[in-house]
Amino acid sequence: MTERPLFPGRAFAAFLFDMDGTILTSIASAERVWSLWAERHGLDVATFLPTIHGVRTVETIARLGLPGVDPVAEADAIMRAEMEDVSDITPIAGAAAFLAALPRERWAIVTSAPRLLAERRIAAAGLPLPPLMIAAEDVEFGKPAPDCFLLGAQKLGVAARDCLVFEDSPAGLAAADAAEAAALVVTATHSHPLASGHPKQRDYERLTVRATAEGLEVFERP
Numbered sequence: 001m002t003e004r005p006l007f008p009g010r011a012f013a014a015f016l017f018d019m020d021g022t023i024l025t026s027i028a029s030a031e032r033v034w035s036l037w038a039e040r041h042g043l044d045v046a047t048f049l050p051t052i053h054g055v056r057t058v059e060t061i062a063r064l065g066l067p068g069v070d071p072v073a074e075a076d077a078i079m080r081a082e083m084e085d086v087s088d089i090t091p092i093a094g095a096a097a098f099l100a101a102l103p104r105e106r107w108a109i110v111t112s113a114p115r116l117l118a119e120r121r122i123a124a125a126g127l128p129l130p131p132l133m134i135a136a137e138d139v140e141f142g143k144p145a146p147d148c149f150l151l152g153a154q155k156l157g158v159a160a161r162d163c164l165v166f167e168d169s170p171a172g173l174a175a176a177d178a179a180e181a182a183a184l185v186v187t188a189t190h191s192h193p194l195a196s197g198h199p200k201q202r203d204y205e206r207l208t209v210r211a212t213a214e215g216l217e218v219f220e221r222p
Contacts, residue, residue: 002222003208003219003220003221003222004219004220004222005217005218005219005220006184006199006201006207006218006219006220007164007182007199007217007218010182010217011212011214011215011216011217012162012163012164012182012215012216012217012218013106013153013156013158013159013162013163013215013216014106014107014108014153014156014158014162014163014164014216015102015106015107015108015163015164015165015166015216016107016108016109016110016149016152016153016163016164016165016166016176016181017099017107017108017109017110017130017165017166018054018109018110018111018112018165018166018167018168018169018172019109019111019113019118019121019122020053020054020111020112020113020121020168021053021054021092021168021169021186021188021189022092022166022167022168022172022186023091023092023095023099023109023125023127023166024089024090024091024092024095024121024122024125024127025089025090025091025092025188025189026082026086026089026121026125027053027189028088029082029085029086029087029088029089029121030052030053030082031049031052032085033078033081033082033085034048034049034052034078035049036081037074037078037081041064041066041069043064051063053168053169053171054112054143054167054168054169054170054171054172055112055142055143055144055169055171056075056112056136056142056143057075057078057079057112057113057114057136058071058072058075058136059071059142061074061075079114079116079117082117083116083117083120086120086121086124087124089121089124089125090125091125091126091127092186092188092189092203092204093188093202093203093204093205094203094204094205094206094207095127095203095204096126096127096128097204098204098207098209099127099128099130100128101208101209102209102211102216103211103216104131105131105156106156106211106216107130107131107132107156108130108131108132108133108134108152108155108156109122109130109132109133109134110133110134110148110149110151110152110165111133111134111135111136111148112136112142112143112148112171112172113135113136114135114136114137115133115135115136115137115138118133118135119133132152132155132156134148134151134152134155138151139151143169143171143172143174143175144170144171144172144174144175144178145175145178146160146175146176146178146179147175148175149163149165149175149176149179149181150179153179153181160179160180160181161179161180161181162215163179163181163182164181164182164183164184164216164218165179165181165182165183165184166183166184166186167183167184167185167186168185168186168187168188168189168190168194170194170196173185173196173198182198183198184198184199184200184201184218185198185199185200185201186200186201186202186203186204187200187201187202188202188203201220206220206221206222207219207220207221208220208221
């Protein structure tokens with residue numbers, strides 16, 4: 001059997017990767033820290049935890065409207081706690097080889113995490129730092145707003161509509177759609193199916209990329 005194109009007849013100017021849940025998994029670390037925080041603030045942990053993924057920390061806290069809570073100060077404290085808890089962060093299967101196969105000027109990481117935390121997690125997962133990273137502090141509005149993907153594309157010198165976004169969260173996919181970019185859902189960390197019409201892959205083990213004069217093409221190996 002031959003390789004199957006995931007986007008038949010489509011080549012992309014660049015790839016934009018979310019970080020957490022997409023090229024590495026830090027869910028256990030993040031949920032440990034957030035669980036303690038939620039308990040301290042009297043929140044129902046089981047209900048609250050699904051809301052933290054793919055969104056900037058300060059926006060998650062601000063959305064709660066907790067009396068007497070400074071979202072910026074709390075977000076900073078959570079980031080410091082998450083930077084200390086990286087012992088079980090691992091790469092998504094096949095991510096390292098897939099990233100290594102890309103031309104350096106044709107991809108970026110676009111994350112809702114602060115830059116310092118993102119760099120810490122990437123190093124903990126044993127992945128190389130990207131040639132370009134858009135982090136939480138680089139945009140006024142985080143996912144699901146499209147700002148981060150629009151900025152990532154701009155920095156790479158391409159249009160967002162010509163990019164392929166790799167994402168795992170509803171907020172990230174909404175941001176990709178708003179930026180008019182194509183998207184591929186990475187499902188390695190999903191415990192339940194994600195309702196989305198975008199193509200899905202568990203990880204990068206069966207993916208290959210070809211760089212042509214037209215752009216980057218993605219294939220699935222049998």
